[in-house]
Amino acid sequence: MSTNLIGLDTEKTKQLADSLNELLANYQIFYMNVRGYHWNIKGDNFFELHTKFEELYDDLLLKIDEVAERILTLGHRPVHAYSTYMEIASIQEKKNVTDGKTAVGHIVESLAELIRKQRELLSVAGDAEDEGTVALMSDYISQQEKSVWMYRSYLGE
Template identity: 80%
Template sequence: MGKNFIGLDTEKTVQLADSLNDLLSNYQIFYMNVRGYHWNIKGDNFFELHVKFEELYDDLLLKIDEIAERVLTLGHRPAHAYSTYIEKSEVQEKKDVSDGLEAMENIVESFAKLIGKQRDLLSLASDSDDEGTAALMSDYISQQEKTVWMYRSYLGH
């Protein structure tokens, strides 16, 4: 087994990069969904949710860039076509959502999918001695668990 330029097993980096690209696809669809919620939200909670959705999509955009750069750091190419994102993503594209509660439910469901994928990636990264990916996934999971708790509280769950 050979090592790549940052000292990781080259075969394991293929698996890590594939998993990161899968995660990237889910993040990209989630990001576009949240942009749509931000643009189309209507109703009593417009002002509160409009701002909240902007905060969320700004955070998602940062994570998208970090994930793509991690793929590059591992020596691979990040997925960069929406056709790929739609094909790979378990987060489903949502169109024309203007109801705040529906948007929030979709966000909580999307986070559940992301957190599950990130837990799997954390395990794979740890088994591959890939501290960089493991640390990134650990940070995302801890942040998003708190976010899900707050969004679920908003929904009365």
């Protein structure tokens, strides 16, 4: 077995990096969607949602950087072309969303997809004995589960 400089199996880190790149692509699409919601939201809850969406995209931007840096730490390269993000992401681009409830519904769906992907990554990272990725995914999941609850509560679900 060949290991990288941080002591992880190089074959397993390739699989991890591929999964993390897919996660990165989903984060990037989601980030741009939320920026669009922030810019285009209209209606009674404008001020509340405009602020909430800004908080969310600021958090997403931090996570995007952390995921990309984790890929680099594993000895691989993060994808960095929007065309690649569009090819490999499961979260779809949302355009011209102005209704708050619609935007929040899309946010809940996107968070659920990220949580699903991160749970898969937990398993792969655990098999690779990659505690760094396990810790990162665990932190993201616990934060996002609470966010799903809060956004669903806003929707009255």
